[in-house]
Every structure is written in C-alpha cells, then in structure tokens.
Amino acid sequence: MSYYITTFCYGNKYEPILPKWSLNIFNTCKKCILTVFYTCNINLTRGFQYAWWDVVRMNNNINLMILKDKPVVHVDMDLIIKKDIEPLVNLNYDLIISKEIGEDGAYPKECSKILGFGICSGFYIIKPSAVKFLNKILEQMLSYKYDNYSDQVNIMNYIVNNKYTVSDEEIILDGIKYTNKIIDIDGIKICVLDFNIIVRDPILNINQFGNHINIDNVGGTQNFLRYFDEDLESLPLTCRCGKTHLGDNSICKHIELRKN
Numbered sequence: 001m002s003y004y005i006t007t008f009c010y011g012n013k014y015e016p017i018l019p020k021w022s023l024n025i026f027n028t029c030k031k032c033i034l035t036v037f038y039t040c041n042i043n044l045t046r047g048f049q050y051a052w053w054d055v056v057r058m059n060n061n062i063n064l065m066i067l068k069d070k071p072v073v074h075v076d077m078d079l080i081i082k083k084d085i086e087p088l089v090n091l092n093y094d095l096i097i098s099k100e101i102g103e104d105g106a107y108p109k110e111c112s113k114i115l116g117f118g119i120c121s122g123f124y125i126i127k128p129s130a131v132k133f134l135n136k137i138l139e140q141m142l143s144y145k146y147d148n149y150s151d152q153v154n155i156m157n158y159i160v161n162n163k164y165t166v167s168d169e170e171i172i173l174d175g176i177k178y179t180n181k182i183i184d185i186d187g188i189k190i191c192v193l194d195f196n197i198i199v200r201d202p203i204l205n206i207n208q209f210g211n212h213i214n215i216d217n218v219g220g221t222q223n224f225l226r227y228f229d230e231d232l233e234s235l236p237l238t239c240r241c242g243k244t245h246l247g248d249n250s251i252c253k254h255i256e257l258r259k260n
Contacts, residue, residue, distance in 0.1 A: 003071040003089050004064055005032045008057045014077045016221050020228050021077055028081050032073070035064060051150035054121065055141050058151050062134050065126055076122035079198070079212045080227055087173055088209060093182070093191035094130035098123040098198035098212070100152070111156035115166065117181060121152040122212050123198045133186050159185060173197070176207060201239045203254050205232050213238045233258065 005025055009018050018036065025034055037060050057074060065072040071089050075081065088096060098120040100106035106118025126134060140146065140154045148154070164185040171178050178194035202211040215224045217238050226235060241252040 001070070001090075002031045002033055003073060003086075004035055004068065005029060005073045005075055006035045006037060006057070006061055006064065007075050007077050008037045008053055009077060010038070010053065013215060013221055017077050017225065020225060021080075024228055025075075025081060029084050029086065031086055049149060051148060051153075054151040055138075055149050058134070058138050058141065061126060062131065062138060065128060066131060069128055071125055071127050073125045074121070074123065075210075076212065078215050078224065079122050079210050081210045083174075083207075083209045085209055088193070088197070089125055091125075091171070091191055094127050094188035095133065096125040096191045096193065097121065097155075098193050098200075098210075099181070099195045101195070101200040108153050108156055111153075111160045114160045115156070117192065119152060119155060119192055120198070120200060120212070121150075121155070122200075123193075123210060130188050133188050136186075159183060159190075162186070173209075174207060201237075201254075202232055203237065203239075203258050211238075214240070 007021070009015060022034060022036070025032065037057060061072045061074055073085065073089060100112070100118030100120040102112065102118060104112050104116045106112040108118075112118040137151065137154050137158060140158065141149050141151060146153055146157045162185060164183055167182045167184075169180050169182050169191075171180060178197055180194050181192040183190040183192065196206055196208060198210040198212060199206070199208045200212045201214065201217075202208065211227065211232065213224060213227055215221060217240050218224050218227070218236060223236075227238075237252065237254050237258065239252065239254050241254070
C-alpha cells in the first residue's frame with residue numbers, strides 16, 4: 001500500500017537541504033508519495049512563537065490523511081532516512097512515533113518522569129483510525145492549553161493526564177530484535193519506537209532506519225549535508241557535548257563509545 005511522507009520546509013537553514021533530502025526519500029522509500037509543506041501552508045496569525053510550525057504540520061497532516069485515506073508519515077528535514085520505512089508504516093498501530101533521547105529525563109521532563117520515556121515528533125506515522133485522537137491534540141495545540149504549541153508537549157501531557165496503560169512489545173525488523181513501548185489510550189494504540197530504530201544524535205551505524213541530527217550541533221546546513229553521503233562514523237559526533245565550538249568536548253562520553 002502506498003503512503004504519504006510529508007515534511008515542513010521553511011527558512012534559510014532548511015531550504016538548501018530540500019533537494020538532497022527529497023532525492024534521498026525517493027531513492028529509499030519506494031512506495032511513498034512525497035508532499036512538502038511550504039510557506040503557502042502557513043497561517044501566520046499565531047506569529048512565530050516557539051513550535052508554531054508544529055500546528056502547521058499537524059493540521060496539514062490530518063487533512064491530507066482524511067482526504068487520501070492513507071497513512072501519513074511526517075519526517076523532519078534534519079532526519080535522514082537510511083532504509084525503506086514501509087515495515088514501520090505496516091506496523092498495526094494507530095499512531096507510531098519515534099522515541100526521544102533521555103528516557104525519564106526526556107523533554108518535557110514533567111511527563112517523561114511519569115512515563116519513564118518520551119516521544120519525539122520529528123518522525124511520526126498517523127493513520128485514519130487515529131483521527132479523533134489527533135484532532136483532540138490539535139485542539140489543545142490551538143488553544144495553547146499547556147502553554148506551548150509543540151505537538152510533542154501536547155501529546156505527552158494528554159497521555160499522562162488521561163487513563164492509559166503502557167506495555168512492551170518485541171518485534172523483529174531485518175533480523176534485529178527491538179522493543180517498542182505500546183500506549184493504550186482512548187481506544188487506540190500508540191507505538192513508541194525503540195530508540196535504535198530512529199536514532200536521535202546517532203553515534204554508530206547500527207542498521208537504523210533513520211538518523212535524527214541537530215543541524216546546529218554539526219556546524220550548520222552545509223556540514224549537515226555531508227551526513228547524507230559520507231559514513232556516519234567518519235564524521236563529527238552530532239551531540240552537543242562532542243562539539244569543540246560548543247564547549248569542552250572532554251566531558252563527552254560519546255567519543256569513547258564510538259572508539260569502543
């Protein structure tokens with residue numbers, strides 16, 4: 001079954017990435033239809049307050065899903081897809097989302113402290129069966145219920161403030177065993193992917209489906225583009241503590257992890 005991949009392209013940091021990012025998507029994900037949200041999709045009545053872009057992309061993703069009656073996958077432009085994500089789209093869940101770095105200290109901490117982990121909205125898959133849940137989240141975002149437009153903040157707060165259960169579920173993808181977190185809430189199942197499926201601040205090549213890289217931590221857009229074509233392990237670490245231009249990298253534990 002075909003599905004949609006969407007992204008939001010806005011600003012000098014991301015616009016130069018789009019050609020290589022799009023080509024990578026087309027070459028890697030064989031059954032996807034790519035849709036890019038540009039400035040024409042932006043409602044500026046909310047100004048440029050933090051995470052206003054989350055409102056834009058969530059609203060457009062829900063509308064696209066309803067219109068086409070197909071799964072919609074949002075992928076941030078600082079996330080490089082390494083393998084065809086069709087096996088992730090085919091997972092039998094209503095909402096599938098990547099895991100945030102930091103476990104019980106993940107952003108927002110007040111929620112991850114309760115759940116024991118966090119979600120990362122840089123990669124998510126929404127399906128028509130989740131439309132009621134997603135509309136609730138969008139309403140919260142629009143009303144600024146948790147003093148933040150962030151979809152990540154609003155989803156996490158909705159979960160911990162309502163009745164839910166969490167369980168572990170093991171799956172095997174490409175011969176590798178992963179453990180996902182399954183959240184049952186409002187009659188739907190949310191799958192929070194094993195961190196090693198979509199890796200935030202990747203250190204090593206571990207056959208992951210995607211690398212989510214902070215562009216600022218690697219020195220800007222032009223340096224980020226190298227991560228499409230060059231070997232990850234030959235490039236600078238993407239974590240903040242591993243950057244000499246951001247501070248003393250002697251405190252970085254990831255350097256030794258890569259060496260070992």
